[in-house]
Amino acid sequence: MLDKIIRFFLENKLVAVLLAVGLVGCGIAVAPFSWDIDFMPRDPVSVDAIPNLGENQQIVYTEWPGRSPQDIEDQITYPLTTQLLNVPGVKTVRSSSMMGVSSIYIIFEEDVEFYWSRSRILEKLNSLPSGTLPEDANPALGPDATALGQIFWYTLEGRDNDGNPTGGWDLEELRSIQDFQVGYALSSASGVAEVAAIGGYSKEYQIDVDPEAMKVYDITLTDVFKAVKESNAEVGARTIEMNNVEYFVRGIGYVKSLEDLEQAVVAVEDNTPVRIQDVAHVSYGPALRRGALDKGGAEAVGGVIVARDGENPLEVINNVKDKITEISAGLPSKTLSDGTESQVEIVPFYDRSELIYETLGTLEEALNLEVLITIIVIVVMVFNLRSSLLISGMLPLAVLMTFIAMKLGNVEANIVALSGIAIAIGTIVDVGVIMSENMLRHMEESDGNESLLEIIFRASSEMASAVLTAVTTTIVSFLPVFTMVAAEGKLFRPLAFTKTFALVASIIIAITLIPPFAHWLFSINIKKKAIKLFWNGLLVTGGLVLLFSPYTWAALALLAFGLLNGAVVLYPRYEEHRPWINIAIVVLVVTYLFSRYWLPLGPSTSFFLNFLFVALLIAIILGVFQLIVHYYRSMLHWCLNHKWGFLSIPAGFVTLGLVIWLGFAGVFGFVANGFNSIGIDIKSTDTWTAATETFPGLGEE
Numbered sequence: 001m002l003d004k005i006i007r008f009f010l011e012n013k014l015v016a017v018l019l020a021v022g023l024v025g026c027g028i029a030v031a032p033f034s035w036d037i038d039f040m041p042r043d044p045v046s047v048d049a050i051p052n053l054g055e056n057q058q059i060v061y062t063e064w065p066g067r068s069p070q071d072i073e074d075q076i077t078y079p080l081t082t083q084l085l086n087v088p089g090v091k092t093v094r095s096s097s098m099m100g101v102s103s104i105y106i107i108f109e110e111d112v113e114f115y116w117s118r119s120r121i122l123e124k125l126n127s128l129p130s131g132t133l134p135e136d137a138n139p140a141l142g143p144d145a146t147a148l149g150q151i152f153w154y155t156l157e158g159r160d161n162d163g164n165p166t167g168g169w170d171l172e173e174l175r176s177i178q179d180f181q182v183g184y185a186l187s188s189a190s191g192v193a194e195v196a197a198i199g200g201y202s203k204e205y206q207i208d209v210d211p212e213a214m215k216v217y218d219i220t221l222t223d224v225f226k227a228v229k230e231s232n233a234e235v236g237a238r239t240i241e242m243n244n245v246e247y248f249v250r251g252i253g254y255v256k257s258l259e260d261l262e263q264a265v266v267a268v269e270d271n272t273p274v275r276i277q278d279v280a281h282v283s284y285g286p287a288l289r290r291g292a293l294d295k296g297g298a299e300a301v302g303g304v305i306v307a308r309d310g311e312n313p314l315e316v317i318n319n320v321k322d323k324i325t326e327i328s329a330g331l332p333s334k335t336l337s338d339g340t341e342s343q344v345e346i347v348p349f350y351d352r353s354e355l356i357y358e359t360l361g362t363l364e365e366a367l368n369l370e371v372l373i374t375i376i377v378i379v380v381m382v383f384n385l386r387s388s389l390l391i392s393g394m395l396p397l398a399v400l401m402t403f404i405a406m407k408l409g410n411v412e413a414n415i416v417a418l419s420g421i422a423i424a425i426g427t428i429v430d431v432g433v434i435m436s437e438n439m440l441r442h443m444e445e446s447d448g449n450e451s452l453l454e455i456i457f458r459a460s461s462e463m464a465s466a467v468l469t470a471v472t473t474t475i476v477s478f479l480p481v482f483t484m485v486a487a488e489g490k491l492f493r494p495l496a497f498t499k500t501f502a503l504v505a506s507i508i509i510a511i512t513l514i515p516p517f518a519h520w521l522f523s524i525n526i527k528k529k530a531i532k533l534f535w536n537g538l539l540v541t542g543g544l545v546l547l548f549s550p551y552t553w554a555a556l557a558l559l560a561f562g563l564l565n566g567a568v569v570l571y572p573r574y575e576e577h578r579p580w581i582n583i584a585i586v587v588l589v590v591t592y593l594f595s596r597y598w599l600p601l602g603p604s605t606s607f608f609l610n611f612l613f614v615a616l617l618i619a620i621i622l623g624v625f626q627l628i629v630h631y632y633r634s635m636l637h638w639c640l641n642h643k644w645g646f647l648s649i650p651a652g653f654v655t656l657g658l659v660i661w662l663g664f665a666g667v668f669g670f671v672a673n674g675f676n677s678i679g680i681d682i683k684s685t686d687t688w689t690a691a692t693e694t695f696p697g698l699g700e701e
Contacts, residue, residue: 016516027400032413046312047413049355054147062102062139073097143194153350155302158342166342174301175200189323191316193308199293200301201286209280231264363418391432401505420498428506536566663697
């Protein structure tokens with residue numbers, strides 16, 4: 001099967017090109033990075049900063065004002081808990097009762113779908129037996145969000161035209177703006193489950209009764225309650241006809257001012273109405289509150305935006321910001337006593353998108369550095385520019401294919417999941433190196449009569465099954481991670497998925513794309529001097545054009561390639577040095593980019609010193625590699641002739657590892673017991689004590 005696949009793509013290179021273009025296009029479309037690409041649609045992978053380790057839970061919240069925690073527990077929390085225990089898929093139910101409030105947390109099994117569990121709870125609440133709860137206690141289901149749903153916090157503040165704080169707004173005004181304007185507007189943003197107001201004072205009508213006046217008029221509190229309730233209502237009647245026109249009859253009674261409440265009639269004594277103002281004082285006032293929002297030592301008013309479960313947090317935040325921009329112009333403003341114009345503005349003070357972008361930036365930088373390191377190592381160790389180009393091209397394509405798999409598998413991109421891609425890069429490169437090296441070996445051993453296509457096919461076929469077996473073994477080794485459940489499963493399964501996706505992508509590329517593209521690259525052999533000069537002239541022209549762009553390094557690289565290779569064309573006696581020249585240019589360019597991305601000595605140190613440090617580091621590491629390669633045969637020969645001497649080295653490392661892990665006493669305790677059996681106590685010796693203190697063993701968590 002593998003041979004048939006390899007030959008199909010070798011003989012149908014157009015299919016390979018279309019496959020590569022399609023994978024690149026789809027990968028760019030779903031990549032989680034904030035790429036500004038206007039010419040193609042974007043549907044990025046859902047991205048967050050950290051994995052959501054919260055349990056699969058729903059919250060039932062019940063208010064019963066004025067009742068003690070014991071009453072709440074006996075009449076609401078306990079009856080509701082016993083009823084909710086038999087909801088399908090429930091793992092456990094936790095509850096808490098406090099003054100006037102009952103909170104019940106229903107924890108479901110991990111495999112229970114989020115919205116299915118909500119529908120089952122609502123079904124149970126709607127079918128509670130009569131008398132289970134007090135008549136004035138109405139349980140409500142919490143927002144459809146998870147424990148990690150709080151993505152955006154903001155405050156409402158008065159600012160001038162330059163964005164400077166002005167004040168001039170009291171807490172009651174700001175809370176009213178939040179409750180009746182900002183909150184409703186932001187709730188309409190796509191993906192928002194709830195906008196919870198916090199801080200300030202909720203404005204309300206307050207009636208302070210006068211007991212003495214009530215006693216004089218023989219009026220009870222029940223009469224006052226009834227009068228207030230009935231005074232704030234409208235009544236609809238039928239219609240009356242006048243001059244062949246029907247008129248609707250309405251009794252308008254909604255309270256719109258303090259005077260409306262003051263004029264409400266409580267009772268009638270001797271045909272004289274007793275109004276609320278006769279037995280009570282009516283005023284505006286703040287509702288009771290149990291908390292406040294502090295910002296910089298002063299009270300503030302704001303809100304918390306909670307994202308709906310399953311939504312892309314970054315996309316929801318962007319939707320909220322767009323909505324804030326849309327409504328900002330319509331927020332209230334006032335002129336202060338000093339003539340300053342104070343406009344209410346929405347000021348963020350927690351925005352998770354910053355953390356998300358930093359997470360993505362960390363991974364993007366890590367991937368860039370890994371790609372650059374890989375290019376340097378491959379160019380120097382393989383010493384074949386075409387092969388290096390082939391192997392290096394695997395990396396971004398495999399990463400893009402991983403993003404496609406994440407989108408299809410609904411795997412969220414976060415710091416743990418994306419690190420799986422970084423971990424897999426070494427294996428991806430290994431696959432490309434093995435395939436390319438075998439192709440080069442077969443090409444060198446060829447007698448020249450066999451076609452290049454057959455050589456590439458034979459080399460690829462020879463290594464395909466071995467590469468597939470090696471990568472499959474790595475994938476199988478991750479199977480225990482896929483079996484993890486609960487918090488550890490949510491933490492580590494995404495990493496296992498992304499690493500597996502990347503490894504599978506490397507296999508697909510190695511079997512389908514590397515052979516046809518290798519055949520193309522290795523087939524290029526320009527012999528005519530004029531054509532060589534033409535291509536090098538194009539490189540020089542491109543370099544001159546790029547000199548006027550921000551990519552000066554690319555311009556210099558193109559100029560170097562064009563001029564030096566053009567010089568070799570004009571002076572053929574230097575042809576044998578051309579590979580060295582090209583490799584030197586590539587190494588210099590990549591080292592420059594690596595230094596600019598990494599800056600190992602810090603941005604405060606000059607770039608030249610950073611470049612020298614990176615170049616020296618690369619030279620030392622690759623020099624050691626070259627020494628190992630050069631003397632490998634001698635080292636192998638010594639190891640085979642001195643097996644016991646060599647095997648003592650890994651045996652020593654294994655012993656040292658066990659001593660560090662389990663502790664000296666844990667590993668060599670049997671020795672002490674043996675000496676004790678003959679009457680010798682070595683545990684009291686200084687040597688044993690020092691060894692035990694040095695290697696106590698690793699702790700566990």
